Amino acid sequence: MEIVGTIEEVRKFVSRAAEAENVIGLVPTMGGLHGGHLSLIDAAHEACGYVVVSIFVNPTQFGPNEDMDRYPRTQEADLDACRAHGVDLVFTPTVEVMYGRGFRTVVNIAELAGALCGRSRPTHFAGVCTVVAKLFNIVGPCKAFFGQKDFQQAVIIRRMVADLNFPVDIVTCPTVRERDGLAASTRNQYLSPEPRGQAAALNAGLRLAAERIRQSHPTAAEVINAIRGHLATAAPGGKVEYVQIVDPLTLRDVEVTEGEVLVALAVKFVGARLIDNILVDSRTAGP
Amino acid sequence: MEIVGTIEEVRKFVSRAAEAENVIGLVPTMGGLHGGHLSLIDAAHEACGYVVVSIFVNPTQFGPNEDMDRYPRTQEADLDACRAHGVDLVFTPTVEVMYGRGFRTVVNIAELAGALCGRSRPTHFAGVCTVVAKLFNIVGPCKAFFGQKDFQQAVIIRRMVADLNFPVDIVTCPTVRERDGLAASTRNQYLSPEPRGQAAALNAGLRLAAERIRQSHPTAAEVINAIRGHLATAAPGGKVEYVQIVDPLTLRDVEVTEGEVLVALAVKFVGARLIDNILVDSRTAGP
Numbered sequence: 001m002e003i004v005g006t007i008e009e010v011r012k013f014v015s016r017a018a019e020a021e022n023v024i025g026l027v028p029t030m031g032g033l034h035g036g037h038l039s040l041i042d043a044a045h046e047a048c049g050y051v052v053v054s055i056f057v058n059p060t061q062f063g064p065n066e067d068m069d070r071y072p073r074t075q076e077a078d079l080d081a082c083r084a085h086g087v088d089l090v091f092t093p094t095v096e097v098m099y100g101r102g103f104r105t106v107v108n109i110a111e112l113a114g115a116l117c118g119r120s121r122p123t124h125f126a127g128v129c130t131v132v133a134k135l136f137n138i139v140g141p142c143k144a145f146f147g148q149k150d151f152q153q154a155v156i157i158r159r160m161v162a163d164l165n166f167p168v169d170i171v172t173c174p175t176v177r178e179r180d181g182l183a184a185s186t187r188n189q190y191l192s193p194e195p196r197g198q199a200a201a202l203n204a205g206l207r208l209a210a211e212r213i214r215q216s217h218p219t220a221a222e223v224i225n226a227i228r229g230h231l232a233t234a235a236p237g238g239k240v241e242y243v244q245i246v247d248p249l250t251l252r253d254v255e256v257t258e259g260e261v262l263v264a265l266a267v268k269f270v271g272a273r274l275i276d277n278i279l280v281d282s283r284t285a286g287p
Numbered sequence: 288m289e290i291v292g293t294i295e296e297v298r299k300f301v302s303r304a305a306e307a308e309n310v311i312g313l314v315p316t317m318g319g320l321h322g323g324h325l326s327l328i329d330a331a332h333e334a335c336g337y338v339v340v341s342i343f344v345n346p347t348q349f350g351p352n353e354d355m356d357r358y359p360r361t362q363e364a365d366l367d368a369c370r371a372h373g374v375d376l377v378f379t380p381t382v383e384v385m386y387g388r389g390f391r392t393v394v395n396i397a398e399l400a401g402a403l404c405g406r407s408r409p410t411h412f413a414g415v416c417t418v419v420a421k422l423f424n425i426v427g428p429c430k431a432f433f434g435q436k437d438f439q440q441a442v443i444i445r446r447m448v449a450d451l452n453f454p455v456d457i458v459t460c461p462t463v464r465e466r467d468g469l470a471a472s473t474r475n476q477y478l479s480p481e482p483r484g485q486a487a488a489l490n491a492g493l494r495l496a497a498e499r500i501r502q503s504h505p506t507a508a509e510v511i512n513a514i515r516g517h518l519a520t521a522a523p524g525g526k527v528e529y530v531q532i533v534d535p536l537t538l539r540d541v542e543v544t545e546g547e548v549l550v551a552l553a554v555k556f557v558g559a560r561l562i563d564n565i566l567v568d569s570r571t572a573g574p
Binding site: 007011100102103104105106107108109110111112129130133134137138140159160162163164165166167249250 | 294387390391395396398416421424427446450453536537
């Protein structure tokens with residue numbers, strides 16, 4: 001496994017691999033690798049002959065009062081995990097490599113970036129788009145793997161790729177969950193035992209909602225109230241930031257739960273803000 | 288010469304040319320080809336084995352009250368000129384090809400896009416960045432050629448390429464001028480004889496300014512006043528939109544004309560808004 005810190009080195013190794021007729025797989029991460037990331041790496045391996053993982057805690061996607069400084073930096077464990085999962089190249093640039101002198105460009109999709117998590121994190125998705133655009137240009141034509149847990153991120157990146165014609169295939173992989181249903185997240189480790197126990201209510205609430213939608217096509221407001229009720233009982237330590245039911249492409253609120261809808265929520269516990277979502281098609285029996 | 292309208296065709300021909308070890312040259316245009324464009328095509332030919340010209344009147348770089356509808360569409364003449372200058376591939380997409388359903392992404396560099404022409408054209412450079420980002424992703428690694436007449440555009444695109452790591456070399460070529468010094472521009476043809484005669488004053492004023500800067504390092508205000516005085520006398524039919532002296536990288540106003548500065552101006556005549564500029568290094572004797 002190669003571990004490199006410069007753009008030139010990434011290009012050198014990737015172009016060599018591409019010349020040898022490999023499909024290139026890219027898994028962009030901020031490190032703190034967990035089961036979710038590893039499932040992306042495994043999916044990349046299945047589809048691609050050469051797998052690149054980037055590890056970069058991207059400052060432009062954190063807001064001024066967010067947790068960038070205490071975001072886990074677990075480089076040695078991350079590299080061990082990459083090795084164990086057969087990664088070919090790890091790109092771990094410094095902030096200086098990614099945002100050199102005079103950096104000013106922003107890639108954004110205002111309509112999508114302002115929805116859901118964007119209401120409390122107004123600059124987050126512009127930071128994500130910009131750094132992902134850079135990674136795509138650094139790596140070149142590839143398949144890039146993202147987790148469904150960050151559904152809004154995946155929608156935005158798909159839109160960016162389509163709009164700007166990046167020669168990149170976006171693959172979205174299912175959310176990996178802990179035993180009690182909590183979506184795997186680097187931030188789960190911030191939770192002390194009591195909120196960690198309550199956090200399972202996020203996924204449970206979403207599953208209840210999905211069941212109701214498939215059974216009786218209730219209004220979005222009814223479903224949202226039911227989820228909020230569940231969270232109030234099962235996760236009293238969590239402060240609900242949003243529970244929304246939206247069109248999975250436009251991220252705009254829907255009023256009725258017909259066809260395919262995304263039920264998404266964010267809840268703040270002491271120590272960590274958690275998100276989760278479920279895609280529901282009211283016309284199918286579902287998983 | 289191939290003439291294609293789809294992204295897939297561009298990629299097919301360009302990847303074939305790249306596989307045959309050609310450096311790819313890209314000259315993005317809005318058609319209405321004149322001597323300036325042809326000099327870019329010729330420069331592309333000197334540096335590259337395969338030359339692509341895009342012809343696309345990009346709606347997102349026009350403001351609501353600008354001249355998009357009456358912008359010259361001279362496709363047959365443009366194609367003839369491309370043929371005569373040995374272009375390999377012309378890409379003439381429709382608006383639908385470039386901005387399909389649901390298009391929402393914007394690439395912008397707010398600080399640079401708000402300077403100079405951006406004051407009266409606040410959305411122009413975001414439109415330019417976005418369409419050029421698309422063209423770079425469609426064509427892939429290449430050398431891309433832009434004229435110095437659109438100096439701000441060239442600065443912004445260089446910044447975008449550096450910031451987002453596009454695998455593209457930007458080449459800026461000297462402004463091509465008509466016999467009386469007027470910078471070649473598709474919009475010159477809008478001018479009736481009287482304003483056309485006066486329009487030569489733009490370049491003359493800039494050349495006078497450059498001479499003064501090299502001789503006596505005056506303040507920017509002194510130089511600007513001198514240019515405005517020249518325009519008032521020699522181009523009374525023109526309404527000065529701006530005359531500015533700026534740092535050629537940041538586009539911020541300078542107060543003293545020391546080192547390398549850009550003197551830039553925009554003047555509105557009946558029928559056409561014209562721009563021009565001159566790069567002056569106070570430390571050298573100049574051309």
